[in-house]
Amino acid sequence: MNRLELTGLTTRPAQVWGGVRLVPLVREAPVEGLRLHREVYDGLGAGIVELDHRTQYISYIPHGLVADWSGGGEGPEVPGAGGQSAAYGTQLGGTRDVPHTARLPRLAHHRLAKRRPGNRLRFLPLHLALEGYLALHFGGPSTAWEEWSRGALRGGLSPRAEDTYLGWSVRGLGDALRVFEIHPDQCGVMVYVSDALAAAFVVPHPEDYRLLHASLVEDLYGELVHQYGLYGAPVPEFGARIRDGEHIRTLADLRAAARGQERAWAQAHDGLFARELLDSSYGFDRVYRMGSFTLWRFLPPFVRDGSGQHIGETITDHKGQVAYLKTFRLSDAQIRRGYLLHTLAGADWELSRAAGALGVSREELVRRIRAAGFSELLKGNVGRAPTRLPF
Known part of the structure; x- marks a missing residue:
């Protein structure tokens, strides 16, 4: 496995808000046996992650994701379930309603991915990918060449840090997500800012996407994406153009021509817009095995060819099909x-x-x-x- 295979996902025509283009991804059928739920943390978003008993870091962590492969995922998990937090307040509603509970602060997170009771795994979205990038050759020089300092040989690249931007600060993204029309079978989205791919987000089930759609404004984005949103011009909208020579005589002819335009858009998107993500070869690092599913993080080849490159994390099934995906675009x-x-x-x-x-x-x-x-x-x-x- 060295490429991202978005098998079973189909591209739908893009929707545009200013310089933000959102391309919906729909599934022919949900991925069987896996659901994703959101775990809400303290509203301030600041958290401490304990990588091991000696290493910690502080970062913005508004929520976690809980992967449930128990087979009983009928609806959302209660925010904060399974952790040391307490809910207060009461709401009346149906059993399928999302509980709007407030949570007491929860600041410490033990490991980036941690097993929960039952067949559940809590992980911190994008932190897996960013930690993999920050740990790139973190140990520093492997040989005591005379050019390297004692600190480099003793502590390597410590510390390393990268600056990121909250999705709310990417101009137009919050409004685009608010007015976005969600398709009935939608399980993902490609986010473009000034027609540069900013992020890809995929989940296994349409109900999971509806609950997690708005969380994209709480994700982390790179400096380049922020600059494109700030200085970029509006992008053209997708429009189906049916020529007079196509001999449209009936509604069936019109429907067939419209579907042909959708197929042409999907081919153009996959072969042009998303090529930098789908055609790249990645190095995958296995994080956790979850029954027939596996959680990975991946790094690009870092080839300086002028194209955009992405880090990210994904969950695949035993066939290599992508059930979950979240990416982060690197700056130059x-x-x-x-x-x-x-x-x-x-x-x-x-x-x-x-x-x-x-x-x-x-x-x-x-x-x-x-x-x-x-x-x-x-x-x-x-x-x-x-x-x-x-x-």
Whole structure:
């Protein structure tokens, strides 16, 4: 498995709001045996994630997702269920109504993915993907070459951090999601900002999507997406154009022509708009096995070809079919850092070999390392002109 196979998902015509284009994805049939529920946390969104007994980090965590493969997923899970939080307040309604409960603050999260009683797994959406990117060659130099500092050999790339933007700050996204028409069998969406793919989101069941649709404004987006939303111009809407020469005589002819336009749009979308996501080869890292399903996170090849590249997480069944997907678009600077780290690790962190692989001089490689924000890995005198003595 090295590609994303969106088997069973069909593209529907896009809907546009300003510079935001939303492309719905519908399923022929829901994925059997898996449901996704939302777990709501403290309204402030700040949380502490304990990766292990020594490593923690603080981040924005408004909610988690609970994957349920018990086979009994008939409706939404109660927000915060299975954790150390308490609901207060009472509402009257049917058994299928979503409970609008308020929760007491819940700040600590033990691990990015944690098993819950029964066949359930709580995981933090997008945090799996971002942690995989931040941990990219986190250990630093594997060989004590003389250029690397003692801190680099002892602590590697610690600490590493990336800036992200809340979906509410991406201009037009909140309004687009609010006025978006959800299809009856919709199980996902492709989000474009200024016609650049910002995120892909897929769930196993249409009811899951209806409950999680609005959560896209609470997701994390990269700097490039925020800039496109801020400075980008409105994008053209999708419009079906039926030519006079198609000889429309009956409603059946008109319906067939309209469906032909839908198929043409789907082919154009999959072959042009979403090509950078679907045609890329990824490195997958298995996070957790859930019966016949598996939770993965993935990284792109960091090939500097000018196209957009995405990190993300996915749940697949035993056939490799995507049941859940959430992606994060990397900025050009993040792609350059990933490419640089891959090259250094491939050269066993020897600067001369890495410079040869990049086709640049050793001095230029040192400059790139410093420009990428990794100057603390190098000794202070590496790449600097030697001091001339006065004799």
